Amino acid sequence: MEPVKLISGKAYPFGRKNVDTDVVIPAHWLKTISRDGLGKGCFEVVRKEPSNVFDDPAYAGAPILIAGDNFGCGSSREHAAWAMLDMGITAVIAPSYSDIFSSNAFKNGILAVALPQAAVDRLMEVAKTDPITIDLEHQTVTTPFQDRFTFELDPFRKHCLLNGLDEVGLTLARQDAIAGYEARASKDLPFLAKGIAAAG
Amino acid sequence: MASKPRTLYEKIWDEHVVERSDANDDGGTCLIYIDRHLVHEVTSPQAFEALRVSGRTVRRPDLTLAVPDHNLPTTARLDSAGKRLPIADAESAAQLAALETNAPAFGIRYIGATDAEQGIVHVVGPEQGFSLPGATIVCGDSHTSCHGGLGALAFGIGTSEVEHVLATQTLLLTPSKTMEVRVTGDLGPGITPKDLVLHIIGVIGTAGGTGHVIEFRGKVFEEMSIEGRLTVCNMSIEGGARAGLVAADETTFAYLKGRPLAPKGDDWDKAVAWWKSLATDPGAKFDKSVVIDAADVQPTVTWGTSPEDTVAIGGVVPDPASFADPSKQDAARKSLDYMGLIPGQRMDEVEVQNVFIGSCTNSRIEDLRAAAKVLQGRTKAPSVKWAIVVPGSGLVKAQAEAEGLDKIFIAAGLEWREPGCSACLGMNPDKVPPGERCASTSNRNFVGRQGPGARTHLVSPAMAAAAAVMGRLTDVRELT
Numbered sequence: 167m168e169p170v171k172l173i174s175g176k177a178y179p180f181g182r183k184n185v186d187t188d189v190v191i192p193a194h195w196l197k198t199i200s201r202d203g204l205g206k207g208c209f210e211v212v213r214k215e216p217s218n219v220f221d222d223p224a225y226a227g228a229p230i231l232i233a234g235d236n237f238g239c240g241s242s243r244e245h246a247a248w249a250m251l252d253m254g255i256t257a258v259i260a261p262s263y264s265d266i267f268s269s270n271a272f273k274n275g276i277l278a279v280a281l282p283q284a285a286v287d288r289l290m291e292v293a294k295t296d297p298i299t300i301d302l303e304h305q306t307v308t309t310p311f312q313d314r315f316t317f318e319l320d321p322f323r324k325h326c327l328l329n330g331l332d333e334v335g336l337t338l339a340r341q342d343a344i345a346g347y348e349a350r351a352s353k354d355l356p357f358l359a360k361g362i363a364a365a366g
Numbered sequence: 367m368a369s370k371p372r373t374l375y376e377k378i379w380d381e382h383v384v385e386r387s388d389a390n391d392d393g394g395t396c397l398i399y400i401d402r403h404l405v406h407e408v409t410s411p412q413a414f415e416a417l418r419v420s421g422r423t424v425r426r427p428d429l430t431l432a433v434p435d436h437n438l439p440t441t442a443r444l445d446s447a448g449k450r451l452p453i454a455d456a457e458s459a460a461q462l463a464a465l466e467t468n469a470p471a472f473g474i475r476y477i478g479a480t481d482a483e484q485g486i487v488h489v490v491g492p493e494q495g496f497s498l499p500g501a502t503i504v505c506g507d508s509h510t511s512c513h514g515g516l517g518a519l520a521f522g523i524g525t526s527e528v529e530h531v532l533a534t535q536t537l538l539l540t541p542s543k544t545m546e547v548r549v550t551g552d553l554g555p556g557i558t559p560k561d562l563v564l565h566i567i568g569v570i571g572t573a574g575g576t577g578h579v580i581e582f583r584g585k586v587f588e589e590m591s592i593e594g595r596l597t598v599c600n601m602s603i604e605g606g607a608r609a610g611l612v613a614a615d616e617t618t619f620a621y622l623k624g625r626p627l628a629p630k631g632d633d634w635d636k637a638v639a640w641w642k643s644l645a646t647d648p649g650a651k652f653d654k655s656v657v658i659d660a661a662d663v664q665p666t667v668t669w670g671t672s673p674e675d676t677v678a679i680g681g682v683v684p685d686p687a688s689f690a691d692p693s694k695q696d697a698a699r700k701s702l703d704y705m706g707l708i709p710g711q712r713m714d715e716v717e718v719q720n721v722f723i724g725s726c727t728n729s730r731i732e733d734l735r736a737a738a739k740v741l742q743g744r745t746k747a748p749s750v751k752w753a754i755v756v757p758g759s760g761l762v763k764a765q766a767e768a769e770g771l772d773k774i775f776i777a778a779g780l781e782w783r784e785p786g787c788s789a790c791l792g793m794n795p796d797k798v799p800p801g802e803r804c805a806s807t808s809n810r811n812f813v814g815r816q817g818p819g820a821r822t823h824l825v826s827p828a829m830a831a832a833a834a835v836m837g838r839l840t841d842v843r844e845l846t
């Protein structure tokens with residue numbers, strides 16, 4: 167994974183609340199066995215609306231998406247994160263996210279920044295004319311107008327994003343701990359630990 | 367620590383911690399062991415591919431079960447000579463073929479498209495006794511919360527997490543907050559678990575459970591069948607919760623005993639003893655608590671494009687202006703526009719052209735019995751163009767046929783299909799045409815969910831059957 171440090175540029179002032187992942191990428195795009203090429207289907211339904219932000223040339227290629235509360239609710243499809251990445255979005259700013267989306271975003275190196283609604287409203291205004299900068303290291307969002315908002319981020323996620331670390335690789339380095347758990351479980355919880363080859 | 371009263375969720379969590387990132391911090395990221403992993407064709411190809419690319423293997427193929435469901439057509443899978451029929455859609459065929467190749471290549475047990483046990487992952491897991499109380503269960507599908515009906519900690523994951531579980535049998539997770547939904551009193555006659563869960567989501571909203579794991583508590587759940595509990599937990603994700611739980615009890619043990627993959631002999635006895643110890647301790651604190659009076663629950667339908675847009679069948683389409691939150695007003699206006707409904711319109715006058723009985727929410731035998739009871743001796747309204755019944759698994763299908771339910775459906779003018787996800791999300795050919803309405807027993811009424819432009823009303827199986835008979839959303843109690 168590529169390290170993420172600074173994301174700076176235009177932002178789509180989308181702002182909508184409760185955007186579910188069916189809106190981010192409709193189900194008929196899920197029939198793929200690869201992660202690439204999904205950008206074409208990203209926000210397909212929204213793009214049918216006249217004068218939507220995604221087809222507005224003013225925001226073409228923006229790396230940041232600004233949305234409302236509860237972004238990414240609904241289906242767990244990681245295709246939502248892949249589609250956004252494929253379309254060039256590497257950060258989202260919203261008041262809150264669904265748990266699954268924030269996890270999927272993180273695992274694909276998309277920064278999901280949570281800020282209070284008032285800050286999001288202000289950034290929506292700025293985005294119409296000016297760029298926005300997200301500094302992961304200092305956990306700030308700034309604008310050319312001296313706006314400066316700080317955001318919270320899980321320290322582990324921050325470390326992984328800054329260093330471009332792959333979670334599977336990190337966990338595989340913990341093999342001993344996992345084997346230790348399995349040894350304990352096969353004594354204490356044999357009915358769970360045995361697995362289906364044995365049970366069947 | 368040992369003396370602090372804990373909730374069911376906290377007990378399952380504590381039992382599965384492999385490592386804490388910070389020994390002093392209860393709230394930090396933990397490495398959590400996963401007991402059961404269900405795999406289907408849509409969210410797994412990229413995970414298997416990533417394993418292949420990095421030369422990694424599946425750590426515990428024996429804790430993994432693969433079954434295709436989302437893409438499979440629900441029409442006949444074999445020709446008259448018993449040969450497999452090809453799948454017309456090339457992309458679906460490629461995804462299905464990928465799972466069929468990946469499962470054996472990585473040593474994973476695979477239930478194939480033409481096996482008797484094939485079905486929707488969330489129907490197959492409990493039915494086979496693969497899903498167990500107290501287990502951590504994951505699947506690349508948000509409705510994995512379903513298995514919480516057995517008292518398991520079950521939740522949906524993304525494809526990167528599918529890869530993580532395949533490679534390590536663990537997940538890096540932060541603990542959820544706990545939430546109690548306590549239902550007091552009794553449900554009225556003819557009120558089903560689906561009505562109850564739609565009502566609950568209407569009360570708490572689609573973000574009401576965000577960051578939480580919900581435990582459903584109260585006599586209603588204690589008296590509810592396992593299939594009903596699976597229906598309720600299935601939809602906890604629509605209330606924003608990571609997972610839903612109903613504590614395992616004698617009903618659960620009776621349901622699981624003797625299932626093909628359930629523990630046997632000595633293991634069974636040990637399991638039951640442990641399962642009993644998991645119930646929430648008296649005095650355990652929940653971070654959030656919601657109390658709902660069962661007497662308030664009516665046969666419930668949705669009017670909008672979010673599962674929280676619920677109303678009793680005797681009610682009317684709400685006026686967007688009646689919502690306090692301006693963004694909700696805006697969303698309601700958009701919903702009504704999409705749904706083609708007018709504020710004040712009676713819900714039981716809304717005509718439907720399609721009926722879908724199926725999905726992991728409502729495709730088990732009790733659901734089909736409830737629908738068949740309404741349809742017995744009746745026929746669908748001529749204005750209903752398309753009405754299908756899609757059993758949740760091959761075993762449900764066989765059971766329904768043994769009870770003659772298929773004949774009731776067919777006599778009533780409904781189609782009887784092969785198991786799969788079908789019109790729940792319209793990835794296979796089963797779709798609702800644009801602009802048309804569907805009374806659907808599934809779990810999501812999102813824009814375009816059942817096909818581009820399709821208008822979905824979520825209902826219980828009995829209500830779907832009543833809608834088929836009357837050609838409009840109908841209070842099923844009028845027909846019984």
Ligand code: SF4
Binds near residue numbers: 435487787788790
């Ligand atoms: S039936 Fe619907 S909700 Fe259930 S697993 Fe299939 S697509 Fe998902």
